Amino acid sequence: MNEMSGVAQIPLSYTLGLSAILFGIGVAGVIVRRNAIVLFMCVELMLNAVNLAFVALSPYAGLQGQIFVFFVIAVAAAEAAVGLAIMIAVFRHRESVDMKNFSLLRW
């Protein structure tokens, strides 16, 4: 690595650690928060944490990781589009994006 660029490399442990922290924040947000928009953002956060891990690992594991990241981004974009559309539709009916109001299918 060093001989490739000469620039000091960020150690792998740092990037993986950051990825883990971001993922943890995302998980915690999904568990704790009730605002649907925020939940979305937390999901996106988790996806991007995984992206970060892919990218960080790609020098060791090959290019597949980086290619995978593009897929994840594409899927995340689509998911965001659909999810937000659902959110808007739900909001029109319920005047709320609070998840605690959406338990219609419960027993």
Add this chain to the structure above:
Amino acid sequence: MLLLQEAAHAAEALITTDNGFEPVLPWLIVGLPLLGFVLNGLLSVLAARRALPKLPPVGDPYYDHAHDDHGHAAAPARAHAPALAAVGGASEPSEQESLDHGTDAHPVDRAAARHDAHDVHDAHGHDDAHDAHDHAPAGPKPFTHTLPSLIAPGVLIGAFVLAVLNFLKMRGVEGTHHFALSSAWEWMSVDTLRVAAQLQLDPLSILMTLIITGVGSLIHIFSIGYMKEDPGYPRYMAYLNLFVFFMLILVLGSSYPVMFVGWEGVGLCSYLLIGFWFKEKANADAGKKAFIVNRIGDFGFLIAMFLLFWNVGALDFATVNHNLLSGEKMVAFGGAMITAVALFFFLGATGKSAQIPLFIWLPDAMAGPTPVSALIHAATMVTAGVYLVVRSSVIFTMAPAASLVVALVGALTAIFAASIGLKQWDIKKVLAYSTVSQLGFMFAAVGMGAYVAGVFHLMTHAFFKACLFLGSGAVIHAMHHALHSTHNPADAQDMRNMGGLRKYLPVTFVTMAISTLAIAGVPPFSGFFSKDEIIGAAWNGAQGHSFLSGASLFGIEGRYWMGFIGGTLSIAAFMTAFYMGRMMIYTFFGANRTGDEERKHLHETDWTLKLPLVVLGLLAAFGGFLNVETEVPVVRSLNLFGTGEALHHWLEPVIAGASEVANQNVGELGEFHHAAWPIFLAIVIGLGGLATAWLLLSRRALGTADTQAAYDNGVEKTLYNKWYIDEAYDAAVVRPVRGLSRLFARFDMGVLDWIVDLFGRLAQIFGVAFGRLQTGQLNTYAFVLVVGVLIVLGSFVAL
């Protein structure tokens, strides 16, 4: 495909080798009536569709506004029928149309139905179907109601011609090789059980085929005149053709299972035709009664087949007879097993042929159209039991005790039914009990080993009883027409409303009179010869000239039983002559009681009603000469046409096995000198019964059904009420079964259903309990998910 000859069967090889007789298109004999059924069935479906009221188009919300006057579009379709018919939608006789008439009549007894004020028009014709004839428009009938008149009798006549061809060919064959088998395909093949869909043409089955198709053709022709105004005419003809098809399968099948197919099939057709006018509950009930009672008999038939296969190892007639005769299977003569087989077969026969204890359905079966009574419940189907016994003659001969039971039951049925017939007022009921009684004669004959006499009486009975039933049909037809024309609600079948009809229905009178003389046993009419042969067989047996004379039943020797049977049959024969004379006197003699206005409408109708009567009348008169006994004094001298004992010779190959068994086990019967007194007794009985009826009844002034009481004293009341046998069965069988059913129902609902419900409730409880875990909050689920993932990951790490 049907004509495919298949020579795979072992038994077939047994017989068809060196066979002189080649049948002519045997499958076409059964195929033609089936074709008729299919065509007429299609026509009846078509007729029913065309007669349907025009329903509003589905999903058209605006339809209803145009037809506001009769309710919503969703109302039952029937409500539309009259209105639409008036508009002009239904310009043909429709079954649906007549649904509106008389549906609430519930004639437990006829009087109640007669005075049903709701629908005076139709109440008086329980039997007659011409409800629609003054509602129907005068225009030409639709093709669905004209084509069956050609198809139904046409296929029957075709089958009859084929049967005659086969008969002539069989007659031309020298020696005893009269058997021919014709296989279509192998029906069942399991281990050693091999059953082929196969026809057997032999002297017995061809004789039965001739009777069925011949008498059947005549009755089909009669049906045209009798039923053509009925809205259900094509359906009727379809059922009738289907019946003939199954009846031919029954007599032509080469094995018990194939016979059983026909056996069940004729039961089905009988049910369908008894309940033909099913809108009246009594008719539908009569059909059900016939079907259920027959089911008990069919159970016996099945058990007999199982036992037979178990012990003899085959189910086709040829192999069964071969195995029994060769002694390969070690079935002991007179043993318990063969006796059981014979008795179970006889149970089947009692159901189909209306013998004690299963005879109760036949009188009720008169609810069907009269030609049906003539064809199914007099001439053909009810004789299936006799045919079965003759077909199984080897089995019955091997079981002398069972044979005596058959004869005894037959004799008791004969006298029992005859006694009921003495006091019936319904013309068809008289004939119904007469049929039961005559079937008793046949069973007495075959039970005593006089198989040919049984078949002979079967044949002559088919002639004269079909003639009598068709005659009664013509009478009812005329009565109904007369009563209908004047809107008189009286019963068209009650003899108290008739009287003096011989002036108005001359052809019917003459043919019925001939048949009455035949059934009463007046020489030289057909019934004399056949009935005399039966009673003569009993007297001969009583004098020791029968292989059953030495057998014993309940510790009493056969000769005494046969003496008893002879006496019983003689009394029954006297009663027969008496009640037939009574029926003729009340119907055709004396003053007419129908009514002054009605009398003008009494007349005979077209040739379709007369021709069958004339032909059957001729057969009833001369049919007896086919089998004049040449050994018996007096009768011998009546052998005018030189055809003495023709039937004996003809059927000899069929019952050869039975004779062989008897000779092996009992020994040859020596020469026997026939006495003359039984003949004179028979003649005295026949003429005496008629004369007694004439002396006692011809001067009696009778009122109509409304004024004349049905009975005068206790004995008459008992006879009129059929010895209360229906009530006794109700108390002894129906009610206990119903009580037991109720008990089981309570067990079912209380215990079994409770257990099933318990599982349902348990599932519910668990569902509610675990349902609490579902909070409906996404966060909870996410949390559980994460915990789950952590556990899985942790377990990976830990392991």
